[in-house]
Amino acid sequence: MTLELVIAIIVTVVGASTPILIAALGELVVEKSGVLNLGVEGMMLVGAITGFVVVFTTGNHYLAILLAAGAGVATSMIFGFLTLSLSANQTATGLALTIFGTGFSALAGQGYSARPVTLLGPLFPAELAAHPVWRVLFGYSALVYFSFVMVFAVWWFLKKTRSGLILRAVGENDHSAHSIGYSVVAVRYGAVAFGGAMAGIAGACFPLLLTPQWAERMTAGRGWIAVALVVFASWKPFRLLAGAYLFGLVMTMELYAKAGGGPLSAIPAELWAAMPYLATVVVLVLISIRRDASSNAPACLGRPFLPSN
Amino acid sequence: MTLNRRNLLKIGGAAAALPLLGSKAFAQTEPLKVGFVLVGTINDNGWNYAHNQGRLYLEEQLGDAVETVYVENVPEGPDCERVLRELAQQGCKLIFATSFGFGDSVIKVAEQFPDITFEHATGYMRADNVGTYNARFHEGRAVCGTIAGHMSKTGKAGYIGSFPIPEVVMGINSFVLAARKINPDFTITPVYISTWNDPAKEADAARAMIDQGIDIIAQHTDGPAALQVAEERGIVGGFGQGADMSAFAPQAQLTSIIDNWGPHYVKTAQAVLDGTWESKDSWPGLAEGEVMIGEYGPKVPEDVVAAAEAVKNGQIDGSFNIFTGPINDHTGAEKVAAGVTLTDAELLSMDWYVEGVIPPA
Numbered sequence: 151m152t153l154e155l156v157i158a159i160i161v162t163v164v165g166a167s168t169p170i171l172i173a174a175l176g177e178l179v180v181e182k183s184g185v186l187n188l189g190v191e192g193m194m195l196v197g198a199i200t201g202f203v204v205v206f207t208t209g210n211h212y213l214a215i216l217l218a219a220g221a222g223v224a225t226s227m228i229f230g231f232l233t234l235s236l237s238a239n240q241t242a243t244g245l246a247l248t249i250f251g252t253g254f255s256a257l258a259g260q261g262y263s264a265r266p267v268t269l270l271g272p273l274f275p276a277e278l279a280a281h282p283v284w285r286v287l288f289g290y291s292a293l294v295y296f297s298f299v300m301v302f303a304v305w306w307f308l309k310k311t312r313s314g315l316i317l318r319a320v321g322e323n324d325h326s327a328h329s330i331g332y333s334v335v336a337v338r339y340g341a342v343a344f345g346g347a348m349a350g351i352a353g354a355c356f357p358l359l360l361t362p363q364w365a366e367r368m369t370a371g372r373g374w375i376a377v378a379l380v381v382f383a384s385w386k387p388f389r390l391l392a393g394a395y396l397f398g399l400v401m402t403m404e405l406y407a408k409a410g411g412g413p414l415s416a417i418p419a420e421l422w423a424a425m426p427y428l429a430t431v432v433v434l435v436l437i438s439i440r441r442d443a444s445s446n447a448p449a450c451l452g453r454p455f456l457p458s459n
Numbered sequence: 460m461t462l463n464r465r466n467l468l469k470i471g472g473a474a475a476a477l478p479l480l481g482s483k484a485f486a487q488t489e490p491l492k493v494g495f496v497l498v499g500t501i502n503d504n505g506w507n508y509a510h511n512q513g514r515l516y517l518e519e520q521l522g523d524a525v526e527t528v529y530v531e532n533v534p535e536g537p538d539c540e541r542v543l544r545e546l547a548q549q550g551c552k553l554i555f556a557t558s559f560g561f562g563d564s565v566i567k568v569a570e571q572f573p574d575i576t577f578e579h580a581t582g583y584m585r586a587d588n589v590g591t592y593n594a595r596f597h598e599g600r601a602v603c604g605t606i607a608g609h610m611s612k613t614g615k616a617g618y619i620g621s622f623p624i625p626e627v628v629m630g631i632n633s634f635v636l637a638a639r640k641i642n643p644d645f646t647i648t649p650v651y652i653s654t655w656n657d658p659a660k661e662a663d664a665a666r667a668m669i670d671q672g673i674d675i676i677a678q679h680t681d682g683p684a685a686l687q688v689a690e691e692r693g694i695v696g697g698f699g700q701g702a703d704m705s706a707f708a709p710q711a712q713l714t715s716i717i718d719n720w721g722p723h724y725v726k727t728a729q730a731v732l733d734g735t736w737e738s739k740d741s742w743p744g745l746a747e748g749e750v751m752i753g754e755y756g757p758k759v760p761e762d763v764v765a766a767a768e769a770v771k772n773g774q775i776d777g778s779f780n781i782f783t784g785p786i787n788d789h790t791g792a793e794k795v796a797a798g799v800t801l802t803d804a805e806l807l808s809m810d811w812y813v814e815g816v817i818p819p820a
Contacts, residue, residue, distance in 0.1 A: 363687065368659065370658075405660070410667070
């Protein structure tokens, strides 16, 4: 393997991992507040079609990211209203949100499938990324750097800020948080909105970062990988970063191995396809062996908050 | 006319009421009502789009003699049966079911409506009133392979496939056989991505292949993702699949294979009108105009266009068949003797690769 090839693989892995990482970071915050939103895939699709349409009509990629985030928030508010204000079942509502997002994006995307757009260009000037080694550091678009910044920001928010502590308290023991005067529902609305914004941006990564077009169901299940990753990372942002890149690496290496021959290409396609999920199982087993980590799940995860009068 | 399933019911009701209005106006030239059942939307820029274009062509060619309706997004399963029955009850005399998975439903409903003609695309089950039809897309692949053999500098092409089914394997073999007639060292690496529609994965597969030295990409999936990567990376190029995709890759699209179902629909409807329709399998290709080669891209030099046209015309007049021996399999052993041509049955069950294909695990 030459240096050029290694660098090319790294660049592709970064692209494949970024949308998963962004969506999973949003879901991590949602789950830390005690809410399980399984609608990530649906919100991503709404973000993807919004991002595509905005780039197609205005040509402004940053506006597209912004409005995709907005569309994600709007979609997540449907979930928020049903589960937080009306105390509907979170699992069922989340699944419904995914079905809704899939259908809505397909409807809104009618007539856009034969239209090309352009990818979001690299953030730094091309001279900085001219040398292949520097390309690894400076060759990406803003979305990639955004994902790294958000890993740190989410960690800092949850661990180091007062608001983060309140959010975690709401997720761990909603009644205690309520009894000392915090609005559980308001905090959870905020978390769900953040998750929606992140899922919307993750969706926008598809037309803006990976493949400049619109296709129905173009996220192809990556929203579900994001949901699984949060558990995989035992609700820790930096573990999430590692997990997202592990998934991205496996997904990418499959293609490089198949295309390039060599010893890795002897692995059957079915095993490659199963590998991210096998990795999830292995990690879950490892986590449950270490008792301290298994208790890391927010205690109120998925439970509707019904304050007793 | 645009139809979703709810409108379909309404119109069905309206149609049932029509005789009350006095049948004189309809007595003389009642048009043949033709129904189309589609698995996706007509906006997919691929398979379903092509079938809808065929429907529009049918209306244009036969004018008042036919009337068409279509139903989109019909899932493969029991729902399809219901849609077929509704179409039959509202007066369709000819129904096209355009996805492989509709087969069982078609056979079942056809039994209940023996005086209605059914045709099933890419299917294999026939009955007295059920015919099947498909298109020889692999003939178009031979034209693309010829261009690839001439233009590739590395002599290596990549081929993004969905699943290793005979239809896809046939296309890969046709492509590499044609390319090796020009460049005997030409090789092709198929990468199967286990999906028809995951554009991001298609794009990553294209990146993986380009990073490892291929400079031509072909694909047997529905979207333009691989072509867009070819355009972005500036490699020699690739080919549009199902429709012209030059909007996505003005430089990189060397040419495209276009599905053209129109002539088959006109022929079938005419046969039903004349009362000459009979159940058979029809598998036309370039000669019948059911598979077409799109415009050549700006990068393709004139002598290569001439060579591609020669392969195309040879297949149209029958003087050239890409699956005529000698053909070796990927291990180099002779599989088809000189002068022997593979039969349709052998093509439809093709599960081996020709020489020049680096077989996947």
